[in-house]
Amino acid sequence: MSLVNLAHLILSIMLGLQDQGFISSVTRGSINGPDKEFVPTTQENMSLVSKPTQRIWMGIEGLEEIVQGRLHAYVEGLQPGETLFLGTDKGVLEVREAIKRKIGGQLLCRAS
Numbered sequence: 001m002s003l004v005n006l007a008h009l010i011l012s013i014m015l016g017l018q019d020q021g022f023i024s025s026v027t028r029g030s031i032n033g034p035d036k037e038f039v040p041t042t043q044e045n046m047s048l049v050s051k052p053t054q055r056i057w058m059g060i061e062g063l064e065e066i067v068q069g070r071l072h073a074y075v076e077g078l079q080p081g082e083t084l085f086l087g088t089d090k091g092v093l094e095v096r097e098a099i100k101r102k103i104g105g106q107l108l109c110r111a112s
Contacts (some may be wrong), residue, residue: 012092013085013109020083020094022111049075049084049107058086059104063095075107082112 017023050056062072066084069077078084084095088105098105 009087009092009108016083016085016092016094017111020111022083048109056107057105058107060099060102063099063104067095067099078110079112082110084110 014023056073056075058073058075065072066075066077069079071077085092085108086095086098086105087108088098088103090101090103092108093101093103093105
């Protein structure tokens with residue numbers, strides 16, 4: 001269990017990771033209820049795709065290429081067991097859900 005800042009974007013990504021099976025549960029907490037034991041948060045299994053100085057936007061065609069494991073616009077394709085989240089006008093979506101809804105957006109992060 002780890003404590004992260006409550007922000008809509010972070011909460012959306014955490015819920016997406018839960019939906020994809022990367023984490024078992026997401027529970028909201030407060031400053032009055034911290035973890036009993038310190039658990040460090042690491043970024044070993046997550047990486048940013050868009051950066052503040054270089055935001056990457058992609059349409060459906062590019063997203064389909066990435067899901068099929070192919071390079072598109074300097075973004076490497078997904079490997080088995082890996083997922084990608086993007087910010088859209090409908091909120092934060094996992095890449096396969098975005099393709100199903102035919103929505104492109106800004107690539108946020110990938111997790112494995």
